[in-house]
Amino acid sequence: MIQSKRADSSKVGSGSISYRIFRTDITANELYCAAKCVIIWVEVMPVFKMNPYRPGAGLMPVYLAGRDEDIQNVEQMFEALTLNIPTPSIIFSGLRGVGKTVLINRLQKLAEEKEIFCRHIEVEERNDFISQIAACGQAFLRQVSAKEKFKNLIQKPLDAIKALVVSFDPNDSTFSLSVQEKELYQSVNLTQSLTDVFTSIGETAYKSGIPVCFFIDEIQYMKSKDLGALIAALHRTNQLGYPVMVAGAGLPKIYKMLSGEKSYSERLFLYKEIGSLTDEQSRSAIEIPAKKFGITYTDNAIERILSVTKGYPFFIQQLCQVVFKNVDEEVIESRHVEQSVEEFFETLDVGFFKVRYERCADSDKKFVFAMVKCGELPCMISNIAKNLHKNVSSISTTRAQLISKGIIYPVRYKELDFTVPEFSGFIQRLAEYKAWCMEH
Ligand SMILES: Nc1ncnc2c1ncn2[C@@H]1O[C@H](COP(=O)(O)OP(=O)(O)OP(=O)(O)O)[C@@H](O)[C@H]1O
Ligand SMILES: [Mg+2]
Numbered sequence: 300m301i302q303s304k305r306a307d308s309s310k311v312g313s314g315s316i317s318y319r320i321f322r323t324d325i326t327a328n329e330l331y332c333a334a335k336c337v338i339i340w341v342e343v344m345p346v347f348k349m350n351p352y353r354p355g356a357g358l359m360p361v362y363l364a365g366r367d368e369d370i371q372n373v374e375q376m377f378e379a380l381t382l383n384i385p386t387p388s389i390i391f392s393g394l395r396g397v398g399k400t401v402l403i404n405r406l407q408k409l410a411e412e413k414e415i416f417c418r419h420i421e422v423e424e425r426n427d428f429i430s431q432i433a434a435c436g437q438a439f440l441r442q443v444s445a446k447e448k449f450k451n452l453i454q455k456p457l458d459a460i461k462a463l464v465v466s467f468d469p470n471d472s473t474f475s476l477s478v479q480e481k482e483l484y485q486s487v488n489l490t491q492s493l494t495d496v497f498t499s500i501g502e503t504a505y506k507s508g509i510p511v512c513f514f515i516d517e518i519q520y521m522k523s524k525d526l527g528a529l530i531a532a533l534h535r536t537n538q539l540g541y542p543v544m545v546a547g548a549g550l551p552k553i554y555k556m557l558s559g560e561k562s563y564s565e566r567l568f569l570y571k572e573i574g575s576l577t578d579e580q581s582r583s584a585i586e587i588p589a590k591k592f593g594i595t596y597t598d599n600a601i602e603r604i605l606s607v608t609k610g611y612p613f614f615i616q617q618l619c620q621v622v623f624k625n626v627d628e629e630v631i632e633s634r635h636v637e638q639s640v641e642e643f644f645e646t647l648d649v650g651f652f653k654v655r656y657e658r659c660a661d662s663d664k665k666f667v668f669a670m671v672k673c674g675e676l677p678c679m680i681s682n683i684a685k686n687l688h689k690n691v692s693s694i695s696t697t698r699a700q701l702i703s704k705g706i707i708y709p710v711r712y713k714e715l716d717f718t719v720p721e722f723s724g725f726i727q728r729l730a731e732y733k734a735w736c737m738e739h
Contacts, residue, residue: 349592350624351588352588352617352620352623353620357404360398362583362588363401364580364581364583364587365576365580366405369391370405370406373389373406373409376389377406377409380512381415387568388544388545388546389569390547390554390569390571391572392548392549392551392553392570392571394574394719395718396614396651397611400516403514404419407546410546415511416509416512417511417512417514418435418438420435420514420516424520427470428525429464429468430470433460435513436496436500439504439511440453440460440503443507446507449506452502452506452507455502455503456496458484459495459499461474463486465481465485466487467492489524490527490531492528493529493531494528494531494535496532497532497535498535498539498541500543501539501541505540510543510544511542512546513543513544514547515546518547518557519553519556519705520705523560526560531561534563534564537567547568551572551708552702552708554570555709581604582601589631593629597630597632599633600631611720617643617651618640618643621639621642622635625642656726656729662700663697663700663701664731665697666683666701668732668735669683673686676716676717676723677714678716679713680713681713706719
């Protein structure tokens with residue numbers, strides 16, 4: 300039936316607008332079926348309500364609160380880069396969900412507006428950094444070679460990229476080389492090879508007037524040898540005064556990782572730790588997105604949100620999203636927030652917290668339980684060992700494993716904390732933890 304309707308439909312065109320006219324001799328049965336479909340669709344289809352809050356990894360909030368100073372600072376650095384003034388690189392560190400990714404994404408947008416060549420790299424535990432940086436280098440050369448007068452500038456960096464890939468990315472099939480060529484390009488020194496890539500790209504950037512900024516997220520997952528080579532390469536490029544910089548982000552442990560690799564990294568990078576928002580900044584993060592919808596919050600409602608979220612950007616987005624979804628009034632009051640707190644924690648438990656928890660092996664989980672049992676965080680490794688009825692050396696492998704998975708990080712000497720804010724509250728809600736406590 301429906302088919303015959305489609306076949307009978309005809310088009311009446313008028314200028315660029317066209318209308319579709321259907322048959323009018325529809326039977327009662329057809330009409331009944333169609334109406335039933337609509338009713339079922341209405342029943343199944345959830346009502347869509349626009350929501351201005353955006354909880355989620357790397358999701359740009361409607362209003363990026365409290366980062367103006369950092370943005371202005373880095374804009375100055377970009378300005379210097381475009382003027383060929385040697386510029387340090389910048390590294391942001393902070394706990395999960397404080398807004399590192401959205402900050403560097405915002406910076407990338409600003410850099411692109413200044414016609415800086417930008418590329419974003421997200422380091423993953425399993426991903427190969429060398430192939431990623433090589434691809435970024437190639438993309439830069441493609442952009443440069445688009446202009447005829449710069450075509451002569453690309454051979455040297457292209458050769459350097461070729462040597463890097465051929466020597467250190469065995470899975471790559473980008474460059475098919477003869478045996479003799481392979482011998483020519485083969486290198487055994489990663490640092491030297493990456494330095495050649497950076498300095499030759501830097502020279503090309505300088506001569507073509509196209510500065511370069513690589514945005515590298517989740518730096519804590521970089522392999523030590525790759526990180527050491529990256530710092531050395533950047534250092535040499537900086538010494539030569541070429542306009543290349545890195546804007547990076549990662550968990551708090553990256554400061555130690557970078558300075559551990561090369562002592563001079565402290566001069567090469569500006570470090571900025573970012574954390575939860577102040578009360579004033581949190582207020583803006585809460586109020587500004589809703590304003591567009593004519594929705595306001597009472598002071599008490601804001602205070603309640605602040606006390607639940609402690610100013611963590613991700614938690615603010617998540618709680619406000621739930622409150623906004625549940626309330627149909629123009630003024631959101633503290634009782635509305637209260638009514639949504641349970642749903643907020645449930646949402647975090649099945650998403651934000653659970654994905655981290657599920658990355659833990661059994662031994663990791665026990666270690667995490669023992670940390671929570673310490674009561675106060677950060678906690679001493681000796682207390683964790685005591686709660687596990689083990690000695691410190693026997694739990695050091697699990698400790699290292701959890702650090703490398705990005706679940707915990709060393710705070711001070713022999714002290715540990717979670718990279719995920721409020722993680723211990725989540726653990727305390729788990730039946731598994733409660734059962735473990737009974738046994739211990
Ligand atoms: N300054 C801010 N103002 C308002 N909301 C923010 C701000 N920064 C981040 N957010 C929100 O917080 C959430 C987390 O941001 P983002 O993914 O950038 O955090 P992150 O620090 O990179 O976390 P992770 O370490 O897990 O990668 C997003 O929903 C984002 O919209
Ligand atoms: Mg991130």
